[in-house]
Amino acid sequence: HCGFVAIVGRPNVGKSTLMNHILGQKLSITSRKPQTTRDQILGVQTKGHIQTIYVDTPGLHKGQDKAINRYMNRTASQALKDVDVVLFVVDAERWTEEDDNVLAKLRYAECPVVLVVNKVDKLEEKDELLPRMMTLSEKMDFAQIVPISALRNKNLDRLESLVESY
Numbered sequence: 001h002c003g004f005v006a007i008v009g010r011p012n013v014g015k016s017t018l019m020n021h022i023l024g025q026k027l028s029i030t031s032r033k034p035q036t037t038r039d040q041i042l043g044v045q046t047k048g049h050i051q052t053i054y055v056d057t058p059g060l061h062k063g064q065d066k067a068i069n070r071y072m073n074r075t076a077s078q079a080l081k082d083v084d085v086v087l088f089v090v091d092a093e094r095w096t097e098e099d100d101n102v103l104a105k106l107r108y109a110e111c112p113v114v115l116v117v118n119k120v121d122k123l124e125e126k127d128e129l130l131p132r133m134m135t136l137s138e139k140m141d142f143a144q145i146v147p148i149s150a151l152r153n154k155n156l157d158r159l160e161s162l163v164e165s166y
């Protein structure tokens with residue numbers, strides 16, 4: 001069995017970090033500078049007879065004036081066509097207009113969309129998380145909402161087994 005997982009989200013939310021930690025190797029480039037991931041980066045994970053293909057998409061962008069943005073939007077949208085599950089990565093600390101733009105595109109996804117709330121390590125108070133997740137859950141009918149810290153490897157095993165169940 002082969003599964004296809006798309007990791008989407010605006011720049012800087014931690015998509016590359018997540019993919020690197022799941023795959024356990026530096027495949028994707030992480031950077032503070034947005035848009036370091038210029039093209040789709042594919043990673044394959046083999047666990048027994050289950051093979052999962054991860055695609056780290058470049059961000060879905062708002063600025064349509066530049067050719068590069070148009071191109072990146074196109075590859076990101078195309079990545080959504082044949083996937084089994086979408087991991088929509090957001091920053092636990094803030095929701096931006098760019099997140100809204102990504103969300104708008106995900107409404108057309110035909111597969112389950114899992115909201116991955118990353119960087120939970122940055123929340124100062126632990127009891128901030130639940131209300132945060134409640135607010136986020138109203139944005140769309142997500143298949144699941146999973147809080148993680150890609151950087152600190154928190155809850156990634158849960159996310160991985162969830163992905164395997166699709």
Ligand code: GDP
Pocket residue numbers: 009010011012013014015016017018029030031032034035037118119120121122148149150151152
């Ligand atoms: P991408 O643009 O979505 O691929 O984001 P990157 O993976 O390049 O990460 C952007 C920045 O966020 C980097 O400086 C990462 O180290 C940082 N980052 C990613 N995940 C986490 C996390 O769980 N916690 C914290 N505190 N920082 C993170």
Ligand code: MG
Pocket residue numbers: 015016017028029030031036037056
């Ligand atoms: Mg990246």
